Amino acid sequence: MTATKAEFEARLRQIGAERYHDKHPFHAMLHSGGCTPDQVRAWVINRFAYQSAIPRKDAAFMSRVDDPALRRAWRSRIEDHDGTAENEGGIERWLRLADAVGLDRDYVAVKTGILPATTFAVEAYVRFVRDKSLLEAVAASLTELFAPKIHADRIKGLLAHYEFADDTSLSYFRKRLDEAPKDVAFGLGWVLDHADTAEKQDAAAQALIFKTDVLWAQLDALYSAYVTPARIPPGAWQPGTHLRVPEARAS
Amino acid sequence: MTATKAEFEARLRQIGAERYHDKHPFHAMLHSGGCTPDQVRAWVINRFAYQSAIPRKDAAFMSRVDDPALRRAWRSRIEDHDGTAENEGGIERWLRLADAVGLDRDYVAVKTGILPATTFAVEAYVRFVRDKSLLEAVAASLTELFAPKIHADRIKGLLAHYEFADDTSLSYFRKRLDEAPKDVAFGLGWVLDHADTAEKQDAAAQALIFKTDVLWAQLDALYSAYVTPARIPPGAWQPGTHLRVPEARAS
Numbered sequence: 001m002t003a004t005k006a007e008f009e010a011r012l013r014q015i016g017a018e019r020y021h022d023k024h025p026f027h028a029m030l031h032s033g034g035c036t037p038d039q040v041r042a043w044v045i046n047r048f049a050y051q052s053a054i055p056r057k058d059a060a061f062m063s064r065v066d067d068p069a070l071r072r073a074w075r076s077r078i079e080d081h082d083g084t085a086e087n088e089g090g091i092e093r094w095l096r097l098a099d100a101v102g103l104d105r106d107y108v109a110v111k112t113g114i115l116p117a118t119t120f121a122v123e124a125y126v127r128f129v130r131d132k133s134l135l136e137a138v139a140a141s142l143t144e145l146f147a148p149k150i151h152a153d154r155i156k157g158l159l160a161h162y163e164f165a166d167d168t169s170l171s172y173f174r175k176r177l178d179e180a181p182k183d184v185a186f187g188l189g190w191v192l193d194h195a196d197t198a199e200k201q202d203a204a205a206q207a208l209i210f211k212t213d214v215l216w217a218q219l220d221a222l223y224s225a226y227v228t229p230a231r232i233p234p235g236a237w238q239p240g241t242h243l244r245v246p247e248a249r250a251s
Numbered sequence: 252m253t254a255t256k257a258e259f260e261a262r263l264r265q266i267g268a269e270r271y272h273d274k275h276p277f278h279a280m281l282h283s284g285g286c287t288p289d290q291v292r293a294w295v296i297n298r299f300a301y302q303s304a305i306p307r308k309d310a311a312f313m314s315r316v317d318d319p320a321l322r323r324a325w326r327s328r329i330e331d332h333d334g335t336a337e338n339e340g341g342i343e344r345w346l347r348l349a350d351a352v353g354l355d356r357d358y359v360a361v362k363t364g365i366l367p368a369t370t371f372a373v374e375a376y377v378r379f380v381r382d383k384s385l386l387e388a389v390a391a392s393l394t395e396l397f398a399p400k401i402h403a404d405r406i407k408g409l410l411a412h413y414e415f416a417d418d419t420s421l422s423y424f425r426k427r428l429d430e431a432p433k434d435v436a437f438g439l440g441w442v443l444d445h446a447d448t449a450e451k452q453d454a455a456a457q458a459l460i461f462k463t464d465v466l467w468a469q470l471d472a473l474y475s476a477y478v479t480p481a482r483i484p485p486g487a488w489q490p491g492t493h494l495r496v497p498e499a500r501a502s
Binding site: 052055056057059060061062063064065066068071072075078079081082083089091126130 | 303306307308310311312313314315316317319322323326329330332333334340342343377381
């Protein structure tokens with residue numbers, strides 16, 4: 001039976017309550033000051049794979065949208081990440097975080113040290129958006145419903161526990177607190193309007209579950225590689241390497 | 252053997268000299284005043300399929316580009332067609348042309364009367380850009396090298412021969428005279444830089460040939476359907492239908 005919009009929204013929110021990556025032990029470590037400098041760096045390096053893929057994901061979505069108005073509404077997501085004349089963009093802000101934790105930003109930008117499991121998860125998301133229905137593609141973006149809380153927790157936790165944390169290094173997260181609400185309001189409204197059968201509601205819920213898996217798998221890979229007992233796969237970033245300046249080594 | 256950049260550019264320009272759709276008899280009819288009002292309308296309806304697909308094509312390109320700077324450079328093409336806060340965009344300008352030739356713009360916008368062969372050609376271009384190498388995708392865009400002349404000829408020819416033609420109805424073509432040169436300068440430079448082996452030069456040349464085929468096939472379909480002896484396929488627009496106002500019927 002088709003759920004009401006309110007019931008269906010509650011179902012989507014419950015998925016976040018159960019599966020969003022704020023529940024992952026790596027985030028507890030990160031936000032409580034429990035990460036070593038190299039563990040923070042590993043997170044910055046790997047999360048960049050995700051950040052920098054988001055505009056490709058959003059372009060893949062737009063490449064399937066026939067309605068100019070929907071394309072225009074979606075285009076601001078690419079602008080938020082890639083930047084505009086007035087806004088440096090989220091990718092640049094993330095590289096400032098890389099600077100702040102002592103990493104060579106050029107190394108981060110080329111993504112050679114990313115964990116393969118991170119890349120697999122991120123590219124699965126890009127392909128999902130390219131291949132699935134538009135409804136499933138928009139529904140997958142709704143993890144942003146749960147993002148403001150994790151960003152606020154992160155800003156607070158990083159500021160309290162890490163020397164690198166300040167307004168400049170954390171500008172990515174502060175800016176997302178402004179940007180994400182407009183995106184998620186649009187995306188949630190679109191999904192609630194378009195998931196007008198039980199079958200479509202199930203598909204949208206599964207898409208959101210898929211996306212929580214994409215995020216969770218990235219932290220599992222990070223935990224497996226860089227938290228004791230660390231098992232760093234061949235080719236992935238080695239702690240202590242690719243630092244920005246010699247003194248960063250000692251931070 | 253790898254050609255020099257100058258030789259290779261000459262090879263690309265020769266493809267336009269031999270194959271660009273300014274050579275198609277339909278354009279000779281259109282620009283010389285030889286088209287009936289319904290033939291002009293058929294062209295406006297079918298060409299809209301191409302115009303309105305271009306942002307999807309450009310988003311498909313961006314979905315495959317890992318370099319934020321290249322994505323940013325490419326994004327302006329989508330803005331040119333879909334519009335921005337300051338610019339209504341090419342799609343809206345094309346619909347003004349639909350108004351001017353007496354068509355119901357809502358009918359044009361939903362694209363139900365498009366010739367199947369037009370849709371096949373247009374979607375072949377979107378898929379080409381999604382599936383082929385980035386070099387081939389950029390090379391395919393280089394038909395814009397040849398566009399300023401056809402747009403200038405068209406403005407002059409339409410103004411001379413058709414009552415509907417004025418600054419408002421032809422604003423799409425005037426605006427493209429401003430926009431296309433920046434795109435093509437970027438695209439040509441990119442192709443000349445990246446086609447650095449004989450094999451890549453051949454692939455880029457083939458991509459441009461493919462694109463000239465995409466444009467030519469659309470005019471062939473139009474000619475076959477709407478120029479005497481007309482063979483309009485099932486489901487395609489029928490002359491005299493979907494007009495904006497009753498008096499347009501008599502124009």
